[in-house]
Amino acid sequence: GAVVSQHPSRVICKSGTSVKIECRSLDFQATTMFWYRQFPKQSLMLMATSNEGSKATYEQGVEKDKFLINHASLTLSTLTVTSAHPEDSSFYICSARQGINQPQHFGDGTRLSIL
């Protein structure tokens, strides 16, 4: 089956640092990748949608300068949380889709803790 690998699975870092999370589609080409954030006991909130080679489309209220998304190839997208603060602590999940009518496959998530 389609596999999406997300790395790292857990990050703990100091306030003010930048953190990069990678999302790879291992056995298919992902034309579209999605980044979600999930706070404890809440649902998934879509942050942005990225198509390979294009700029990401951010959801309302998501700061594009703070959450930098790069989707430079059909198998890799990265999310960089710049100058992270404690309120950015959350569970970040990526998802990838091969085509417009294909299902989304989810990564294992990254738990980000900012001290």
Next chain:
Amino acid sequence: ELKVEQNPLFLSMQEGKNYTIYCNYSTTSDRLYWYRQDPGKSLESLFVLLSNGAVKQEGRLMASLDTKARLSTLHITAAVHDLSATYFCAVRRAAQKLVFGQGTRLTINP
């Protein structure tokens, strides 16, 4: 704007009992998904439902879709402890984004 609502949001039940989780959505959509999430984990895909009257079953879980009522159900038969998790439905309309329900936290007690 597409909205998805699940109920109940919390469900505590005994092993061996049957129960149903409901998922309502606000506008016509072309596919509905059910996912399971264990604590600290990502989503596991359970079912995708594409057409009116679609029914899918896997073990003790059965999902159905009524597009006219804009309603999907996830039925749990003879619940076992291993089914304790949070269950999400999500709906997608055409080429638009996936919209998730709030999730139903299911606890199954011995």
